[in-house]
Amino acid sequence: MKPVLTNLSKITDCLAFMNLPISRYNSENFSFIKLHEIGIKLPFQSPTFRPDFYNLFVIIDGCGTYYIGDKEIEISSNKIIISQPESFSSSYWTKIQKVYTISFRKSFLIQYFPAGIDTILELGGENMFSCDLTRERVKYFEQTCDEIYDIWISAMEYKDELIANLTLNLLFLTQLHQKRDFKIKLENEKNTTIVSAFRQNMENNFSHLIRGQDSLLMRTKEHSKLLNINENYLSKVISNCTGKTVNEWINEKLIDEIKYLLKHSDKSMKEIASLFAFNDLNYFCSYFKTQTLNAPSTLRKDFNKGEKNQTAVYNPQFINHQTFSK
Amino acid sequence: MENNKKIKFTDFFDTVKIMGQDLSSVDLDRVDMSHGHLGDAEFSFVNSKVLHPDDQLPFVTPPFYTTFFSVGFVLDAYGKIIVDKLPFNIKPGMLFVNKPGELQQLTWDVMNESYGILFTENFISKYAGISIYKTFPFLLFERQIPLKTSEAFQQELKKIVVLIVDELINDSPLKNQICANLLTRFLLKIKQEYWEGYMIHNSETKNSEMKNPDIVNDFFQNLEYHYDQLLKGKVQRTLYIKDYAEMQQLHENYLSSVLKEKTGKTGGQLIAEKTLSAAKILIEDPRLSLKEIAYMLGFSYLSYFSIFFKKHTGLSPVNYRKKSLR
Numbered sequence: 001m002k003p004v005l006t007n008l009s010k011i012t013d014c015l016a017f018m019n020l021p022i023s024r025y026n027s028e029n030f031s032f033i034k035l036h037e038i039g040i041k042l043p044f045q046s047p048t049f050r051p052d053f054y055n056l057f058v059i060i061d062g063c064g065t066y067y068i069g070d071k072e073i074e075i076s077s078n079k080i081i082i083s084q085p086e087s088f089s090s091s092y093w094t095k096i097q098k099v100y101t102i103s104f105r106k107s108f109l110i111q112y113f114p115a116g117i118d119t120i121l122e123l124g125g126e127n128m129f130s131c132d133l134t135r136e137r138v139k140y141f142e143q144t145c146d147e148i149y150d151i152w153i154s155a156m157e158y159k160d161e162l163i164a165n166l167t168l169n170l171l172f173l174t175q176l177h178q179k180r181d182f183k184i185k186l187e188n189e190k191n192t193t194i195v196s197a198f199r200q201n202m203e204n205n206f207s208h209l210i211r212g213q214d215s216l217l218m219r220t221k222e223h224s225k226l227l228n229i230n231e232n233y234l235s236k237v238i239s240n241c242t243g244k245t246v247n248e249w250i251n252e253k254l255i256d257e258i259k260y261l262l263k264h265s266d267k268s269m270k271e272i273a274s275l276f277a278f279n280d281l282n283y284f285c286s287y288f289k290t291q292t293l294n295a296p297s298t299l300r301k302d303f304n305k306g307e308k309n310q311t312a313v314y315n316p317q318f319i320n321h322q323t324f325s326k
Numbered sequence: 327m328e329n330n331k332k333i334k335f336t337d338f339f340d341t342v343k344i345m346g347q348d349l350s351s352v353d354l355d356r357v358d359m360s361h362g363h364l365g366d367a368e369f370s371f372v373n374s375k376v377l378h379p380d381d382q383l384p385f386v387t388p389p390f391y392t393t394f395f396s397v398g399f400v401l402d403a404y405g406k407i408i409v410d411k412l413p414f415n416i417k418p419g420m421l422f423v424n425k426p427g428e429l430q431q432l433t434w435d436v437m438n439e440s441y442g443i444l445f446t447e448n449f450i451s452k453y454a455g456i457s458i459y460k461t462f463p464f465l466l467f468e469r470q471i472p473l474k475t476s477e478a479f480q481q482e483l484k485k486i487v488v489l490i491v492d493e494l495i496n497d498s499p500l501k502n503q504i505c506a507n508l509l510t511r512f513l514l515k516i517k518q519e520y521w522e523g524y525m526i527h528n529s530e531t532k533n534s535e536m537k538n539p540d541i542v543n544d545f546f547q548n549l550e551y552h553y554d555q556l557l558k559g560k561v562q563r564t565l566y567i568k569d570y571a572e573m574q575q576l577h578e579n580y581l582s583s584v585l586k587e588k589t590g591k592t593g594g595q596l597i598a599e600k601t602l603s604a605a606k607i608l609i610e611d612p613r614l615s616l617k618e619i620a621y622m623l624g625f626s627y628l629s630y631f632s633i634f635f636k637k638h639t640g641l642s643p644v645n646y647r648k649k650s651l652r
Binding site: 112113114120156157158161162165166168169172173175176193 | 454455456461498499500503504507508510511514515517518613
């Protein structure tokens with residue numbers, strides 16, 4: 001069974017769609033959920049969302065799988081998973097003993113801490129990051145989560161500032177686990193700005209495409225125009241700083257998104273192709289083939305074959321809702 | 327203690343010396359608590375219990391001016407602090423906050439548990455993006471009356487202190503960011519506890535409603551506000567002591583003499599100091615050329631700026647930038 005496909009992006013919309021008994025404090029900027037306390041029936045398959053926010057899962061005790069883009073991440077105890085916005089994602093849970101989910105928009109943190117946090121939200125250029133924690137760290141994360149929750153439901157005047165501060169603290173600790181990214185980022189601040197602006201534009205472009213607000217997949221030319229810099233300069237900066245060319249970035253992202261839809265949705269090939277502004281199905285297939293050496297239909301078939309053994313049960317709550325509409 | 331009559335401005339290292347410790351013999355790269363002191367000139371932590379062993383009590387510092395903010399967190403100690411000629415008795419559970427440029431003299435009689443956190447404005451703005459003027463206006467108040475803390479609040483603050491110490495000892499690549507994060511949390515807690523509902527009063531209400539007798543405080547707030555605007559590029563002009571006097575409807579000579587009397591520095595010095603710290607922040611941003619910075623801060627020629635900067639820091643702007651980017 002595939003997850004229900006939606007392109008909902010706001011925290012509040014996503015939560016409302018799932019129809020879960022969740023606290024009234026949730027806003028479009030921040031939400032905190034103790035997954036284990038809201039009576040989820042297991043096994044639980046979440047719908048597919050395309051969030052405009054970061055998700056931080058602190059899994060003290062739980063099992064399942066998290067799907068984002070082409071990736072499948074095993075959900076296990078003593079682990080954290082953090083995902084970037086603007087990527088299709090869903091999760092499948094078989095055990096939820098103690099799991100915290102913190103969702104926040106980048107702007108929520110930037111508002112209170114305008115400096116020094118750009119790099120920590122880059123997640124090393126990936127759309128997600130996960131790592132196992134030591135026993136000590138888990139305890140610290142758990143305490144901090146409880147503290148965030150207590151502050152969140154309190155009536156303190158400066159609670160948003162405190163919440164942002166504590167969340168940031170968790171992110172810093174997470175960042176310490178992904179060491180390899182440091183050197184690239186610290187080299188040159190000017191280039192870092194270009195890189196993150198480019199990534200932001202690319203992601204915006206994708207989300208516009210998917211919501212049908214745009215019909216052009218931006219390439220180097222359009223990106224450089226948007227940033228007011230020379231095409232060659234942009235290419236040079238991007239490939240020097242990230243080790244990937246502009247087109248590699250775009251292609252990888254594109255393939256990643258397509259793969260998610262092939263695997264975790266029932267959308268027809270044609271619909272997927274038109275979603276990403278391919279006018280011609282043949283072109284879509286050959287593009288996919290050159291990028292992955294596999295035809296899109298093969299990928300879908302192979303995946304479905306492997307998936308048959310896994311029986312997922314839907315929460316009946318979703319049935320009434322309308323699904324993907326473009 | 328000799329030198330008692332000669333009051334001098336102290337930067338961080340001088341202050342440490344006054345506190346009875348000579349850092350020139352201490353290897354600052356080695357991180358441990360054996361000297362009761364952790365950190366660097368931008369941010370540091372002092373464990374007074376280690377610094378002042380019982381056999382050296384009572385301990386009296388000569389009067390000194392600091393160039394940084396400090397928060398003294400007394401859990402169990404007795405003594406006296408004189409701030410701007412006003413004496414306060416130090417008792418367990420007391421929290422005192424001092425801003426740069428205050429004349430202080432510290433006496434310890436009994437020392438069981440007391441901590442100090444020292445930080446510069448630059449530190450918190452660089453690593454947390456926080457403007458003290460905007461987020462923590464209470465730090466800039468003219469006269470700080472020591473705050474009394476409840477048992478529960480002490481525990482809360484102590485938890486953060488412990489985290490700061492851990493972080494300083496761990497010396498991770500994100501040390502500065504995490505410390506700034508924790509420091510911010512520390513200050514936020516204080517703000518939440520004591521200053522809930524406090525707003526920066528803007529100049530209109532100030533003049534019409536009550537006459538605020540705090541000339542120095544107003545001067546600092548005006549100064550901070552102006553430089554905040556200057557850094558954001560909202561105003562282009564720099565202000566002189568005359569302009570600040572006009573803002574408070576005072577004669578410039580009167581303002582100067584009040585400033586000199588209360589802070590020990592002339593208005594010009596105070597403005598120069600502020601300009602210098604703004605310059606340092608700007609220079610560390612490699613996106614701005616030095617010429618731009620000079621214009622932003624109201625120097626009509628780059629060479630004036632260079633001379634000014636070199637006079638006060640001993641480094642030319644170019645060298646300072648090179649050093650900071652390394």
